Amino acid sequence: MPVLERDPWRLQYFEHVPCPDHVGIPTDDPDCWQLFPAHRWIYDKLKVAETQGLAAAPHGVMPASFPVFSKPVTNLKGMGLGSRVIRSAAEMEIHYQPGHMWMPLLGGDHVSTDCAVENGRIVWLRHATGTTWDDGTFRYWTVHAEAFPDLAARLAGWVSGHMAGYTGMMNFETIGGVIIEAHLRFADQWCDLYGAGWVEALVRLYAAGRWDFADANRRDGFSMPLFARHGGAYRHPPAALQAKVRAMPEVRSLQITFHEHKPPQDHAMPPGGFRLAVINAASLAAARAARRSLAEAWEPKLILSQD
Template sequence: MPVLERDPWRLQYFEHVPCPEHVVIPTDDPDCWLLSPAHRWIYDKLKVAETQALSAGPHGVMPASFPVFSKPVTNLKGMGIGSRVIRSAAEMEHGYAPGHMWMPLLEGEHVSTDCAVENGRVAWLRHATGLAWDGGMFRYWTIHAQAFPGLAAHLAGWVDAHMAGYTGMMNFETIGGTIIEAHLRFADQWCDLYGAGWVEALVRLYAEGRWTFDDSARRDGFSMPLFAHHGHGFAHPPAAVQTEIRTMPGVKSLQVTFHEGKPPQDHAMPPGGFRLAVINATSLDAARAARRRLAAAFDPRLVLSQD
């Protein structure tokens, strides 16, 4: 299967879709960086800021005003590692970190957008927003059926201006319509919620360089995690329980998002909690019902209450 998927719980989306052996579809940023040398510059967040004429600079260059948002210039592992708000010049001096940058502290809606790009032009896109919780966690993500016309136009213009010759998937994170991160991949956590035939269209894009997908039946989807307290080891739920959850009304998929044989501290997780699983569903009620059933398979003293 030529889809490069490092998380085995997401292979379920791709393993039954034929794909030519010579085609390689990345889902992880380190692979994207290796496979796209002409466009890997987008992982330089300082350059991405400069393409939008934002006030930004590396640590060592003092911002003209505060607060600012500080983060690594390049971070291929995600999860917000090393990011924080800096509120004064003294804090900036004390928190100096080589390889980090600052940019404006943005306000507005935080949106994740997947785009299919055909020869430097956006051919399809879909937006998702998360309901933030504590410690870098999200209660759930909504994968919207509705269009975001202003944001879509901004992203299409940016791709047209900066991604000449690129064909493949892209993911953008924006706050208030400003790009904060760009990736040469899609968000593989919820691609099953994009509709029947989407993975086949993905394969066609990489195999033939063209995007064809009937998106007329799109509907809202929901991606809901289950978190537990850090500092504990966990076993996967019994196979019968997993099958039961996957067949519940409205449930599209269940991802058990940790490795049983790997120490908990070696998983990349948000500081607020250890993610046990993700449930994708076509309604919030269906997602919540499935999460409650899944939570019952773990020690209730360790599971974080999210309802």
């Protein structure tokens, strides 16, 4: 098993790819912290802000101007839990919280970027953006074929300046080209949309320290969740329906993203809905059609419509 995967619905991407026994490839930040002690500093979001010359400080240091964005300095589970905009000195006093920091309130596109890094140099990257919905939910994510050259150049400069000696995957969250979070892993929700042979290339990167992936024919991909109302006692769809959805044209994968024998309240879900599934597909139309078919497994009144 090449990848340290904690979500069983994502094992499908990795379980059939051969990998040396000594290789461990993380998908979760606590594992990254353990595996890469020399570079775990990137989980200090205050330090990441400082490397970019941003005005930032821990709570207790008053900003020179407002608004600012407040968030935990380090949080390996639910990275942004407790984040908020603070618009005045009075609000800063009210919302003082140990272990939190402030930084500028940024504007611009919010992009997630996966990168393959060889010895402190980006050798491959791919960008994704989310179309937001309500209360922390997304309608879908687009995995872009587009290169985003300005952002790619900015990330390449940052990695070459700060990640000497590191080989492996990285993921960056940026707003307007500014890094707000960095991870020593990739986004495992849509790695099947990167193209055939990508997981094999991932294993080579960690096993042999080199990146070798044919990426000339990339195309846009789409990762679409199915949300239901909170409070239901949900069960997995019948196996026959799952098989039907997976076989639909242009569908790349289906993830049933909850544990049916675990209490719903014990799942980490956004306030806006309980995520039942994620469908990855090569077109928006295919993803929507698959989601409609899958939704038939539950009562219509429980499903939150996004079409």
